[in-house]
Amino acid sequence: MKHVTVSIIGMLLLLVLGAQGAIRLLADHDNAGLLAWLPGGFAVWLACYAVAAVAGALLAGWGGKKTRRGSHGQ
Incomplete structure (x- = not known):
């Protein structure tokens, strides 16, 4: 269950917020969003x-691998 939580945190919080923040910053250099x-x-x-x-993508991938291994009984 903790691997699912890590995957969710990685995907939602870090990956989504990091990616959308970077895209917004590239579109408007003065709009720093959460990092103002x-x-x-x-x-x-x-x-x-x-x-x-990048940290979000790595956490999501790691959590996904651990979750898949755990569901196969290994």
């Missing part, structure tokens, strides 16, 4: 969104 409080400007905001998206 973070100093450093465009490059720092984009890097943080990219790290969040």
Whole structure:
């Protein structure tokens, strides 16, 4: 059950928020969204969104693999 939770957190929170934040920032360089409080400007905001998206994809993949292995009785 915890692997499903990790997969959900990875997909929904990190992957979705990171990807949509990066896309929004690329479309409008002044719209930092959730990271508006973070100093450093465009490059720092984009890097943080990219790290969040990659971390979300990795967590979702890891949780999905663990969930599939657990459902086969291994």
